[in-house]
Amino acid sequence: MNTPVKRWQSLLLWGGLTLAVVAVHLLGRAGLVSGYLLQILQLIGINIMLTASLNLVNGYLGEFAIGHAGFMAVGAYVSALFTVKWHLPFPLALLAGAVAAGFFAWLVGIPAFTTFGDYLAIITLGFNMIVVNLINNIDYLGGPRGLPGLPRATNLLWVYALTALSLLVLRNLVRSNYGRLWVAIRESDIAAELMGAEVRRLKLLALVIAGTIAGAAGALWGHLLQYIHPRSFDYIKSTEMLVMVYLGGMGSLAGSVLGATLYTALMEMLRGLKEWRPVVGPLILILIMLRMPRGLMGLRPPDLGRLLRPRREKGVAT
Amino acid sequence: MAGMAADRAAGPGAGAPPHPAAPPLLEARGVTMAFGGLRAVEDFNLTVQRGELVGLIGPNGAGKTTVFNVLTGVYRPTAGRIFLGGVEITGLPASAITRMGVARTFQNIRLFGGMTVLENLLVAMGFRAGYGLWDALVRSRRFREREAALRRQALELLDLFRLADKAERPARSLAYGEQRRLEIARALATRPRLLLLDEPAAGMNPQEGEELMQLIRWVREQFDLTILLIEHHMPIVMGICQRVLVLDFGRTIAEGDPRAIQSDPRVIEAYLGQQEVS
């Protein structure tokens, strides 16, 4: 579909990025790049996965989900179950975490999309709280003390591969019939339904994909920090993801990459603020809404169509 | 799914009464739609044969749009049954009814304003895109071929409606009359057998109305369609409808030849105080 020149460009870009990541990874193993920097880079990748997947639901589909950390928690704990308790290999644990989170997203979506209005927000928020509450009460998973001893299986290559895969999946879907229908549902769900779109099924599909990616991100996160506890997945974490989505811009995958990167870096730089640091995130969110509601890369709705077009004759502007 | 529905629709209807010939394309029997205590439509009966162009008129609030909403599955009727080509469609979801060949436009234009003109049509073709999730994920050959084909079809349709040069513009940037045309084109993109037009000439001046009338006539022949038309502008109704149904307070008060209807005292009375009769 792409013109040869465009294809060359993107090949060059991705090839160069991949080479750079592999180089940093190898330098890190040789001890030439600090472990701190490596960790930040991995956190950025994980946050990109979380942000871009949430953007699918909140940006493209135009719904309002605010419990994304719940899916992340499912991914983290299920994968930890596989590695810590059952001593199974990490790739399998990762897959299981992602699938389990996708399954929960499906469960959440069924009642949420049967009704209408703002109820998805309150149901996803509830789901988030119930998951945290449940983990708190399961001794086998460490309860409120958390679950230590996860193997350090996540590394920069894993994060890079899964971030790239997630973005590819999201991009390809968004620039297909599915993406067009999602945006149409956002514009007018009744008109979309009357054009033959099975609105509920399409909404569920988006939520399940988003949940699955968030689950994979959770699994990566757990095996990066090697210690998980329920409070790291509460509603505050979910709100953080929303900040990244809206900072980058709704309905823009490039925006999500940018938003997640900037926010993660900023939060690292603000470590000195100590207990005042958590005040910054919500302030940013409020300021974005007041001052630049479209986010950094947020496109005006008329431009959105251009983003979704499967074929591009003109140069890439986004 | 859609294919199955079409097969069923083509065969002799299961729930339909025994007909010597093919069953009527659309049949509504005793349809009533109540909201709480309010009966927006009561005991509505309508039979539309294939190829007919039937008008649905009546003063504001007579229940015309509600009839459309029931026929297209937006509302589930409180009582009564609806058949499409002899197959019962009562209570089916709106998307399923669209897939079986009923398309509509909206009284208050409901385009996907932020999407391009072309994409508006592609959305309407979405249910017969012909590729699945996997094809989209890996950009398979089938995906590329089907996308190209859908695009071609959409552009052809836009061409017929003189909108091809605006294909890449956001739908909301179109002029009013163009938006009305796009709504009809979008409905046709679902490949309907039955087209429901809800006041297509609303907000148009007489000349635009006249052009629209031509367009509707032409569309009907070109696409071999059956049309049910809600309209306020009497000249349009009189000009192109073969048969007219008059609703008032949810009830059918008259039915028949347009000219006869015009002089029917009940109709005149229903329209008293309404300025739009002419």
Next chain:
Amino acid sequence: MAIFIQQLLNALQLGGIYALIALGYTMVYGVLKLINFAHGDIFMAGAFIGFFLATYLKLPFVATLLGSMVLTALLGVTVERVAYRPLREAGAPRMSLVITALGVGLFLENFTRATVGAEPRNFPRLLETAAWDLGGVALTSLQFLIIGTALALMLALRYLVRHTLVGKAMRAVADNPEILGLMGVNVDRIIIFTFVLGSTLAAAGGILYAQAYPVLDPYMGIVVGWKAFIAAVVGGIGLIDGAMLGGVILGSTEVFVAAYLPSTYRDGIAFAILILVLLLRPTGLLGRPVVKKV
């Protein structure tokens, strides 16, 4: 039987508090069609303001209650002025308001945590609590006071909304803001009034809650606020009587369920009620079915 009566009192006590908070959700939703996610944190702020008034100024119960109500109302109005109104004036999509509300809520939580610290604070007992034993039922004057105060406030609100001019204007805005604006009614003023009422009741809820469960922490508004919102949805969002009914239903279910199941299931029960109501009667018990507009 004795246990039942005791549980019933507990249920009414908790339900009354939920109802007070639910009223704030439901009124703002009615007027602005906004889920005010910050409202649970307004409740938290009310409790903390009361804590400071009672601990450092040594105010008695009634003064603490009234003082907190006034100051919290001020906070609620400030939030409206600073965060919500500019968005409304800019004609921002409704979603932006909801997101902002979420941000404001989180800001209030983390700001409180940064200033008062993360460790839970003990709310002083402001009332002499008399306890009676009636044939095995332990009654405390505190319970009656909480239930009585909640009920009195709700009846006052109900009167205000039904029989005063400003209350009628509020209901009219809920029905049709554009027309009222065209008729020269100052819609902004009515919105401010709505926030004053909602925040006042939330503050009262906060003080009463702190008397019954005297441990405060900056994140206490999340769960309580979420349950109060469920109460509003169960009763029928936008309806004042619905909020009261929903509050009592949610409080009772929780208390009675906790009597038989480990208390950790309480949140799960609230969630189950929400899902059930949304599936069976999405407009709530007292709500009329909504007709899709095409």
